[in-house]
Amino acid sequence: MGAATKTGYADVLVGLQFGDEGKARIVDHLAAGYDVIARFNGGANAGHTIATPSGALRLRQVPSGVLHPGVALYIGSGCVVGLQQLASEIAMLAAQGISLEGRLTISDRCPLVQPRHVLADRRDGARIGTTGNGIGPCYADLAARMRGAERVAFQLRDLWCDEGRVFELMTRLASQADDDDEAIAAMVDGMRHAWRVVRPFVTNDAVALLRRVEAGARVLFEGAQSVMLDVVHGVQPWVTSSHTLPAYAYVGGDLPCRYHRKTIGVAKAIVSRVGNGPLPTELGGQRSEAYCAAAAHAGRGRADEAASHDPLKLLAEADAFSTGVAIRMLANEYGTGTGRPRRVGLLDVAQLQRAIQQAGVDEVYLNKCDSLAAFSHTPERCIPVIVAGEAGSASQRVLQFPAFAHGSIPTDAASPLPPQLEALLAWLAHAIGRPLRGIGLGPERAQMRLLEPNQQTTP
């Protein structure tokens, strides 16, 4: 028997590149059309930024629909919970006048990130360039379950049952891996306090979201990281440790997949990646990768680059590495959580086509179109776009589109787009075979432009 017509549905939104495509601002934009915004994967490794009139709001675990008071928020069992980070996020939002009471629900099946996981990630994650939040070791322990005679994984529901015992076991497990007992005790103590803040939001109802959908709720699942960082389909070991493909929304989001309606992909007009691993179209190639890794290690970021470089001069040099630094500065490509410089690359349409096909994407939003204006300062005054083959390989094909000046980007919704951008977007929609629903022309909420159906190229 099919779902009754009165029931709700779910859409899934995922990033199509290497993370940081600006998913949160699209979720924020779409949120009013949904009743629930839900997370299904990852944890405090996600850094989601939404521009607000009172400054940027930085979220890590709370779903990005938070600015819409009528929208409920759900953290599904596929997410790992960092208690202290979640408690401080709740406090940060409360300080801004945003109460989550009665709005946020967290599955009690969520695995708990333990001090041991954070310590192990900080020790072993550097080669991958992880965010250091203990996410990988937490998912690993969930699968391992036991070490010798000891349980190594705990879910929020274990804290409900016997928090004293769980905190004691976590302390012991951490001490076996690290001899800084004082630091471990402080971490566990922080978790005890944080649990008091988080506990009221936790539900033991495994069908809490399903009930709402059966009653008519419209759900938007918000993916963290991106399809290229999927633990199985990304390039090991330079991936995150959860499943990022949209099908996983129904496993980690606690809803039967029969309620799926459509899949929304978010990409950006220049590509970026934090941490190590392949970024085939990286401007400056290995030099950029090594430079960004060293900067992350030394804690150098935005301020250091701003103090040492003039981006317009770098763009005039006609050197790929310099162009990458300049675009990072102009497009503000620095990690949300960590402040690390992101590695910057050209738009890779071949990669986008594969991601759209594999993830079954129905429609696309393209952020950071304004950052393409940087190419008007290069000697060629052209926007290079990779359309086939591996970057640097003999099979690689690059198309050059005429650049447009930053000054020609409209500041109001009524003014037309620069014709060069219009042409590029029409070509792109045709190339990916999916409609482009909206584009980002700057970080502010008002700088998101929806495209009229006649501006979209549908297959």
Ligand code: IMP
């Ligand atoms: P982890 O998820 O902290 O284990 O990190 C594994 C890889 O995923 C690293 O390359 C991280 O930089 C990357 N990563 C994790 N979360 C994000 C994100 O929200 N945006 C972009 N990259 C991320």
